[in-house]
Amino acid sequence: MEVRDKLMGLKDKAIDSLGLWIEGRIDDFVSQNPGMKVASVYMKRGAKNYLARERGRIEKAIDNAALFICDEEGNIDSDMLFNDMLTMFKEMEETPFGKGIIQGTIGKGVVRFKLPDNPIFNLLFGNTGAIKITEADLIELKELFST
Template structure:
């Protein structure tokens, strides 16, 4: 099914959709680990602040990618794009990423954010070790963006 979206429309919708999606992922994490209920407030706040701080950079990244993804009118087949990206995400070899506090791995259909092993993260997150995002989670983000 072809779902044409203008890249400007997608960019405008991205910030709100990402925030909602992150909040839903955190709520799901709390369901699986009730001891994280208090920490979830700070996780949501941190995610909101991080997204606000990175908004311009994300917009620039989308603008640069748009050269390859959009037609001459700035439209993109959002459904096809997401399906292609998910396919590549599932097939790519796991590789590490990180900068500062945020470190982890991406590939084979998962993004894992490693939590540092220290007393503060142990108090907030218990023995969680890592926060994992799967391809199913990304499909939820796709729904938020293109519906």
């Protein structure tokens, strides 16, 4: 199999796994906030549409990362990669990020997406304040990616 074919397979697997993982996070969020059941349909649709819209950018990011994570034949050791990423994720200092309405922090083993405090977001998400992604969530992504 050519390097190009392996890389295309990696991109497809990554984006498909990410989509399944996001749906799982939404389901977990709804299980803790039952009032969000109706909104979860729209959250899943939005996530799916976002991944479709941003597919080209995600693929380009994977192409750029492949220079560092793939060997010369296009193979990747996903266990080692995820373990290294989790270690860095846990050890990095909390760092703010944001663009537009997406604001949050990453580091110390947690990604927090701050939810705006306005009537629309409060209607959709309740008074949750933030959505958190933890190391356990990323381990689930690793398992989806590895299957």
